[in-house]
Amino acid sequence: MAEYKLLLEHSDDTAYRTLDGYRKKGGYKALEKAVKMERQAIIDEVKASGLRGRGGAGFPTWIKWNGLPKEKVGKKHYVVCNADEGEPGTFKDKQLMEETPFLLVEGMTIAGFATQGDAGFIYIRGEFIDAAKALRAAIDEAYAAGLLGKNILGSGRDFDLYIHMGAGSYECGEESALMSSLMGERGMPRLKFPHAPLPTISGLWDSPTLINNVETYTCVPFIVNKGGEWYQTLGAATKNSRGTKIFSVSGHVNKPGNYEIEFGTTLNELLEMSGGMKGGKLKACVPGGSSVPIIDAEMCGRAVLGYEEMSDVKSMVGSGGCMFLNEHTCIVSFIWRTAMFYAQESCGKCTPCREGTKWMLQIMERIVAGNGQPGDKELLLEVCSQIDGRSFCGLGDAAAWPVAAAIRVFPEEFDYFIANGKSMVKSSKDLMLVP
Amino acid sequence: MSDFLQLGSPNERPRAPRLDELDLKFSDQALAELDELYSHYPDKKSCILPGLWIAQREYGGYLNGEAIAEVAYHLKRSYAEVEGVATFYSMYNTVHAVGKHMIEVCTCLSCQVCGAYPVAEYLKKKLGVGFGETTEDGVFTLHEVECLNACDRAPVLQVGSSYHGPVDEKSIDALLENLRAQEESTVIQMANDIVKVQTGPLKSK
Ligand code: FES
Numbered sequence: 001m002a003e004y005k006l007l008l009e010h011s012d013d014t015a016y017r018t019l020d021g022y023r024k025k026g027g028y029k030a031l032e033k034a035v036k037m038e039r040q041a042i043i044d045e046v047k048a049s050g051l052r053g054r055g056g057a058g059f060p061t062w063i064k065w066n067g068l069p070k071e072k073v074g075k076k077h078y079v080v081c082n083a084d085e086g087e088p089g090t091f092k093d094k095q096l097m098e099e100t101p102f103l104l105v106e107g108m109t110i111a112g113f114a115t116q117g118d119a120g121f122i123y124i125r126g127e128f129i130d131a132a133k134a135l136r137a138a139i140d141e142a143y144a145a146g147l148l149g150k151n152i153l154g155s156g157r158d159f160d161l162y163i164h165m166g167a168g169s170y171e172c173g174e175e176s177a178l179m180s181s182l183m184g185e186r187g188m189p190r191l192k193f194p195h196a197p198l199p200t201i202s203g204l205w206d207s208p209t210l211i212n213n214v215e216t217y218t219c220v221p222f223i224v225n226k227g228g229e230w231y232q233t234l235g236a237a238t239k240n241s242r243g244t245k246i247f248s249v250s251g252h253v254n255k256p257g258n259y260e261i262e263f264g265t266t267l268n269e270l271l272e273m274s275g276g277m278k279g280g281k282l283k284a285c286v287p288g289g290s291s292v293p294i295i296d297a298e299m300c301g302r303a304v305l306g307y308e309e310m311s312d313v314k315s316m317v318g319s320g321g322c323m324f325l326n327e328h329t330c331i332v333s334f335i336w337r338t339a340m341f342y343a344q345e346s347c348g349k350c351t352p353c354r355e356g357t358k359w360m361l362q363i364m365e366r367i368v369a370g371n372g373q374p375g376d377k378e379l380l381l382e383v384c385s386q387i388d389g390r391s392f393c394g395l396g397d398a399a400a401w402p403v404a405a406a407i408r409v410f411p412e413e414f415d416y417f418i419a420n421g422k423s424m425v426k427s428s429k430d431l432m433l434v435p
Numbered sequence: 436m437s438d439f440l441q442l443g444s445p446n447e448r449p450r451a452p453r454l455d456e457l458d459l460k461f462s463d464q465a466l467a468e469l470d471e472l473y474s475h476y477p478d479k480k481s482c483i484l485p486g487l488w489i490a491q492r493e494y495g496g497y498l499n500g501e502a503i504a505e506v507a508y509h510l511k512r513s514y515a516e517v518e519g520v521a522t523f524y525s526m527y528n529t530v531h532a533v534g535k536h537m538i539e540v541c542t543c544l545s546c547q548v549c550g551a552y553p554v555a556e557y558l559k560k561k562l563g564v565g566f567g568e569t570t571e572d573g574v575f576t577l578h579e580v581e582c583l584n585a586c587d588r589a590p591v592l593q594v595g596s597s598y599h600g601p602v603d604e605k606s607i608d609a610l611l612e613n614l615r616a617q618e619e620s621t622v623i624q625m626a627n628d629i630v631k632v633q634t635g636p637l638k639s640k
Pocket of ligand 1: 088089090541543544546582583584585590591
């Protein structure tokens with residue numbers, strides 16, 4: 001299959017970033033429609049579309065929307081957008097915010113209507129200043145045109161939208177940590193369901209809160225406009241993945257960038273779209289951001305992009321950050337850097353993750369320094385198994401998976417590095433910090 | 436041993452000023468911005484992050500003890516609470532003062548495989564500093580950062596509010612030259628940008 005541009009259709013058109021240009025291309029038709037719809041009808045439309053969360057977990061979106069109390073019990077309802085894109089290899093939310101800011105604003109406003117939201121917060125990672133500026137301009141224009149604020153489009157309903165900037169923490173991409181951060185705390189995760197109420201019941205400031213990813217909200221105007229029935233025909237070839245998904249392709253390819261595809265497209269087709277491999281044959285691919293298991297060239301050949309389909313090659317769609325690596329890449333050094341990332345970003349709340357990620361890094365460090373000991377590979381696997389499933393939030397699992405997968409898929413590279421004190425791939429020097 | 440394990444050694448922690456030492460520095464503009472921010476959230480505690488951004492701008496790019504104390508004072512929170520928040524996030528400069536321009540080089544995965552380490556080495560040599568250090572003239576601070584999420588432009592640098600990539604030795608030379616000629620500090624500019632996008636147009640003005 002070829003590229004399928006739904007969200008990104010007008011992304012090169014700079015006029016689309018202004019209210020006028022956005023409206024000319026059909027913008028705000030969806031909100032006008034939503035204003036006249038029953039709240040439940042909007043949620044049902046999202047349900048019919050089969051939309052699943054685009055942040056990484058792929059949770060059905062409508063369940064969250066449906067989870068907020070239908071009758072307000074004195075508390076405000078909040079709509080939050082997770083724009084703390086931090087997963088290494090992913091840059092789709094950045095482009096969406098910079099080039100199609102109104103899609104996000106409109107999508108969140110509709111979400112606010114469907115869930116009786118009083119206010120929305122877009123939590124943007126601190127580094128994304130261009131994205132934040134684009135959104136600021138969009139929000140200001142929307143306010144001036146009566147599309148945000150009081151009595152939107154004469155519906156008698158109000159919705160405010162605010163931007164909240166992060167300050168450099170990967171952990172804040174985790175939804176409960178993001179909410180902590182929004183409430184002025186360290187970005188650490190909170191106890192989750194079933195040990196604590198769902199955010200849809202008690203989230204921000206103990207109020208019902210809806211939280212979705214940028215890409216998820218930007219799909220909403222299309223779903224409301226053209227109907228859930230229509231949306232779910234996209235990706236119908238897959239088991240349970242509907243619509244389009246943006247993959248951020250980077251690494252050793254000729255044309256890195258964001259590519260929007262219909263679910264069911266193969267990984268090979270994605271590679272072709274991005275101009276094919278650069279500097280050597282395909283060796284491995286991390287298909288969905290640094291947390292997902294790495295796969296080798298043979299698996300790449302049969303990988304189909306879909307939430308369920310990717311498990312056939314023991315990997316995941318994740319956030320859609322697809323890194324292709326050529327034959328001159330030393331997987332051990334690559335995994336060393338992955339371990340460094342997680343050790344750096346662990347928030348320190350729970351022991352398995354805080355200590356485990358540091359242990360993994362230390363073992364990886366001594367391997368790449370040429371001082372690997374026999375048994376290090378097994379030791380790494382042991383540490384991985386102690387973190388996976390035992391950490392407080394998903395970051396721990398996400399730190400363990402790539403290491404365990406790399407050892408499973410490329411065991412000989414680890415063996416060679418440990419036995420010989422150097423990489424079996426020639427160019428690995430460049431991948432490391434030369435001491 | 437990785438050096439980040441030693442971050443935040445007790446000697447480097449900014450000291451909490453006593454109440455009688457407090458010398459409030461926030462400008463009128465900053466106070467107006469704080470007022471605007473209060474209206475976004477149901478409580479003042481939620482303004483700690485945006486408040487720290489304001490302080491980072493008002494105090495010249497570095498959150499020392501006074502800066503943290505002032506945020507705590509305005510928001511009516513304890514010093515320890517605000518300090519705890521400030522030191523958690525990597526973009527608040529709490530560990531040491533920084534130069535006029537902060538060069539943040541991404542060495543994370545996509546950048547790593549596209550040659551970020553040679554780029555980082557070049558920068559170190561050219562500036563004569565290591566990661567986390569500031570040049571003697573106080574102009575540049577070099578930092579190694581995790582994925583900036585612009586991997587299509589790997590290897591990427593961030594300086595203030597702007598991204599630069601893909602970079603090579605030549606473009607780095609030109610970039611440094613430009614920055615040297617620039618009067619304004621990109622660190623302060625960035626903090627200002629971050630405050631502005633959150634407050635939007637101030638209603639009081
Ligand atoms: S890895 Fe450098 S920007 Fe993503």
